[in-house]
Amino acid sequence: MQKRAGSSARPGAILAAGAAVQLLTGLPAAWGIFQQPVMEEYALGEAGATAAFSILIAAYGVGCVMGGFLQDRHGPRCGALWGTALLCGGLAGAALLPAKAGWAMGLAFSIPAGLGTAFLYPSIQSCVQKWYQGRKGFATGITGAAAGLSGAFLTLLVRLTVPRWGIRGAFWTLAGAALPVCLAGAALLTDPPGAAKQGQKAQGPDYTPGQMLRTRQYWLCTAAVCLSTPAVLLFSPIILRLGQARGLSEGEAVWAVVLGSVGSTAGRLLMPLLSDRIGRRPTDLVLFGASAALSAGFAFARGWAVAAVYAGLTFCYSALAAVLPAFSTDLFGLPHAGVNYGFLALGQSVGSLLFPLGAGALGLEAGRHWAAAAAAMGGFLCIWLVKPTAPAVPGQPRGPKATKQNQKRGFA
Numbered sequence: 299m300q301k302r303a304g305s306s307a308r309p310g311a312i313l314a315a316g317a318a319v320q321l322l323t324g325l326p327a328a329w330g331i332f333q334q335p336v337m338e339e340y341a342l343g344e345a346g347a348t349a350a351f352s353i354l355i356a357a358y359g360v361g362c363v364m365g366g367f368l369q370d371r372h373g374p375r376c377g378a379l380w381g382t383a384l385l386c387g388g389l390a391g392a393a394l395l396p397a398k399a400g401w402a403m404g405l406a407f408s409i410p411a412g413l414g415t416a417f418l419y420p421s422i423q424s425c426v427q428k429w430y431q432g433r434k435g436f437a438t439g440i441t442g443a444a445a446g447l448s449g450a451f452l453t454l455l456v457r458l459t460v461p462r463w464g465i466r467g468a469f470w471t472l473a474g475a476a477l478p479v480c481l482a483g484a485a486l487l488t489d490p491p492g493a494a495k496q497g498q499k500a501q502g503p504d505y506t507p508g509q510m511l512r513t514r515q516y517w518l519c520t521a522a523v524c525l526s527t528p529a530v531l532l533f534s535p536i537i538l539r540l541g542q543a544r545g546l547s548e549g550e551a552v553w554a555v556v557l558g559s560v561g562s563t564a565g566r567l568l569m570p571l572l573s574d575r576i577g578r579r580p581t582d583l584v585l586f587g588a589s590a591a592l593s594a595g596f597a598f599a600r601g602w603a604v605a606a607v608y609a610g611l612t613f614c615y616s617a618l619a620a621v622l623p624a625f626s627t628d629l630f631g632l633p634h635a636g637v638n639y640g641f642l643a644l645g646q647s648v649g650s651l652l653f654p655l656g657a658g659a660l661g662l663e664a665g666r667h668w669a670a671a672a673a674a675m676g677g678f679l680c681i682w683l684v685k686p687t688a689p690a691v692p693g694q695p696r697g698p699k700a701t702k703q704n705q706k707r708g709f710a
Contacts, residue, residue, distance in 0.1 A: 308429075309426075309429040309430065311486055312425060312426060312429055312486055312487060312488070313426055313429070313430075313437060313440055313441065315482070315483040315486040315487065316422035316423075316425065316426055316440075316441040316444075316483065316487070317440055317441050317443070317444035318444070318479055318482075318483050319378070319418055319422060319444075319479060319480050319483035319484070320418075320419075320422065320441050320442070320444035320445040320448060321444045321445075321447060321448050321451055321479075322448060322451075322472070322475060322476045322479055322480065323385065323414075323415045323418055323419070323445060323448060323476075324445055324446070324447075324448025324449045324451070324452055324559075324562075325354060325411060325415065325452065326351070326354060326355055326358065326415075326534070328448070328449040328450075328452035328453050328456070328555065328559065329351045329354070329534055329535055330534050330535060330536075330537045330538055330554075330555045330558075331452070331453045331456045331457070331538075331552070331555050332452075332456060332465070332468075333347045333348075333351070333535050333536075333538070334538065335456070335460050335464070335465035335468070336350070336403070336465055338465075339397060339400075339464060339465045339466065340395065340397055340399070340400030340403060341397060341398065341400050342400040342401075342403065344535075344536070346400060346401070346403075347403075347535065348535045348536075348654060349404065349655075350403040350404050350407065350408050351408075351534070351535050351654075352531075352650050352651050352654050352655065353404040353408035353409060353412070354407075354408040354411060354412040355412065355527075355531065355646060355647065355650030355651075356412065356647040356650050356651050357408060357409045357410075357411075357412025357413050357416070357647075358412040358413075358415055358416045358419075358643070358646065358647070358650075359416070359643045359644045359645070359646045359647025359648070359650070360412075360413070360416070360644070360647055361384075361412055361413035361414070361415070361416025361417055361640075362416045362419065362420055362639060362640035362641075362643035362644070363637060363640035363641055363643070363644065364413070364416070364417070364640070365377050365380070365381060365413075365416050365417035365418075365419075365420050365421060365636070365640065366420045366424075366635075366636035366637030366638070366639055366640030366641075367636070367637045367640070368380060368417065368636075369417075369420060369421040369424060369425075369636040370424075370634055370635070370636040370637050373487075373488065373489060374421040374422070374424060374425040374487040374488065374489065374636075375421075375484055375485065375487045375488060377417050377418075377420070377421035377636070378417065378418055378421045378422070378480070378483065378484035378487050379481070379484045380414075380417050381413075381414045381415070381416070381417030381418035381419075381421065381480070381484075382414065382418070382476070382477065382480035382481055382484055383414070384410045384411070384413045384414030384417060385410070385411055385414030385415055385418065385476055385480065386414070386473045386476055386477050386480070387410045387414070388406070388407045388408070388409070388410035388411030388412075388413075388414060389407070389411060389469045389470075389472050389473035389476065390469070390470075390473050391406035391407050391410060392406060392407035392411075392466075392469045393466045393467075393469040393470045393473070394406075395407070407469075416640075416643070418480065419445075420623075420635075420636045420637075420639050420640055420643075421484075421487060421636070422441055422483075422487065423438055423441060423442075423623040423635075423639065424623070424632075424635040424636045424639065425487050425488070425489060426438065426440075426441055427623060427624065427627060427632065427635060428489055428490050428632060428635075429490050431632070433574060434570075434574070434623075434624040434627065435570035435571050435572075435573045435574035435621070435624050436570070436571055436574060438570050438620055438621075438623050438624055439566060439567045439568070439569075439570035439571050439620060440567070442566030442567065442570060442616070442619070442620035443563050443564075443566045443567035443620075445562075445566060445616075445620075446559060446560075446561075446562035446563030446564070446565065446566040446567070446612075446616050446620075447559065447562075447563040448559075449555070449556075449558065449559030449562055449563075449612075450556055450559035450560065450563070452472070453552070453555050453556055453559060455468060455471060455472060456468050457552070459471050503628075503629065503630055503631040504631040504633050504634075505629075505630040505631055505634065505638065506634055507634060507637050507638055507641060510630045510634075510638050510641065511641065513630075514685075515629055515630075515684055515685065516630075516641070516642070518680045518681070518683050518684050519622075519625070519626075519629070519642055519645075519680070519681075519684060520641070520642055520644060520645040521645065521676075521677075521680045522582070522586070522618075522645070522677040522680040522681050522684075523618075523622065523642055523643065523645030523646055523649070524645035524646070524648045524649040524652070525645075525649065525673040525674065525676045525677035525680065526586070526589070526614075526615055526618045526619075526646075526649070526673075526674070526677050527615075527645075527646055527649030527650055527653060527673075528593075528649065528653040528654075528657075528666070528669055528670040528673045528674075529589045529592070529593050529611045529614065529615055529670045529673070529674055530558075530611050530612055530615040531649065531650055531653060531654055532653055532654060532657055532666045532669065532670055533596075533608065533611070533666065533670075534558075535654070537551070537554050537555060537558065537608060538551045538552065538554070538555070539551075540604065541554045541604050541605065544599065544600045544601065544604050545600050545601040545604075546601065546602070546604060546605070550602075550605075553605055554604060554605035554608050554609075557605045557606070557608065557609040558605075558608050558609050558611075558612040559612070560609060561608075561609030561610060561611070561612040561613035561616070562612040562613065562615070562616035563616075564613055565585075565612065565613035565614060565615070565616040565617030565620065566616045566617060566619070566620040567620075568617070569581055569585065569617035569618075569620060569621055570617075570620050570621050570624060573621050573624060573625075574624075578621055578624060578625035578628055579625075579681060579684060581617075581621055582618060582621060582625070582681045583678060583681055583682065585614045585617050585618050585621075586614075586618070586674050586675070586677045586678035586681060587674075587678055588610070588614050589611060589614040589615065589618075589670075589674040589677075590671050590674035590675045590678065591671075592607055592610045592611050592614065593611065593667055593668075593670035593671035593674055594667065594668070594671040595607055596608070596611065596667050596670075597667035597668070611670075618677075619646075622639070622642060622643075623635070623639055626638055626639045626642055629684075629686070649673075653669065653673070656669075657669065
């Protein structure tokens with residue numbers, strides 16, 4: 299990849315900026331620590347707080363498509379600036395929401411914050427992949443690790459601020475931290491010099507969103523994304539209550555959230571690096587297999603084993619999410635990376651609504667574990683059936699070159 303004279307430090311600066319922004323956007327990973335103070339401040343029951351969490355995740359998936367369109371058309375800086383405005387607006391909306399209007403938490407907080415986080419994520423991930431085309435797993439691993447570490451950071455922030463200023467103070471503190479960091483990070487985001495020309499000359503897949511949606515690979519990958527969600531999202535909102543019910547004290551149960559964040563960070567950092575070596579598909583197969591086994595074992599976990607198994611599940615879930623951007627560009631190319639990733643992330647929206655609401659409607663408790671295990675096995679099957687994209691797209695290599703590239707990507 300060619301660089302302008304004097305721009306050798308730019309890739310590292312962009313990677314650092316993306317990581318700094320991601321450190322403040324891990325609301326879904328840390329929701330377990332937010333849930334109880336939110337319930338108390340806004341007079342919400344567990345079902346109402348869980349619904350706000352589900353709407354947050356669903357808005358994230360929809361926002362990935364919208365943000366992908368925005369950043370593909372106007373660049374990563376534009377997408378990140380809009381994301382900053384929405385994220386900070388959602389945090390301020392939660393802080394200003396009247397106590398008796400808890401029913402509006404989804405509108406005031408979940409939708410704008412979910413959209414804002416989503417606008418930021420594909421802008422960052424698409425941008426760093428373009429700067430590190432030969433090491434996409436490394437680049438997405440670094441920024442993804444920061445997203446995983448965000449859960450621990452936000453847990454610490456809530457534990458420090460809520461006793462002093464309440465949950466509203468925590469929302470204001472987070473908004474005050476996010477605004478300057480995200481604005482500064484967005485200002486640094488830019489595509490490499492000549493990225494458009496390099497995309498036109500690149501020997502690889504180049505699927506427009508419309509072409510991608512007509513492929514079998516897209517629907518299998520999106521189904522796998524959907525099926526990866528229950529392993530964590532069925533338990534994240536209730537992990538504090540679940541830990542205490544299985545022998546942990548309230549203080550010890552908080553460590554389940556912290557260890558979950560550590561697991562998330564490790565998964566986001568290590569597994570994309572592994573996928574650079576063994577391929578995206580084998581990596582995903584390992585992760586879905588481990589997720590199925592851990593989900594089944596979680597049904598019998600007691601005491602500190604609850605925290606340990608939960609950390610393993612967050613490792614697998616976050617690793618699958620971190621490998622997805624590079625898997626997407628392997629299959630469908632870099633020129634439309636933002637919006638194509640957004641359409642794949644719709645699977646997360648569907649899963650975040652379908653599984654928690656279904657579990658609540660059916661009154662599942664122990665059954666959550668078996669639902670998560672079955673979903674993970676379904677995700678394994680979907681990835682097993684994924685094959686390389688057909689070489690019918692202009693610019694995609696054929697013959698021996700295609701075979702060599704598919705071996706690197708884990709398909710042959």
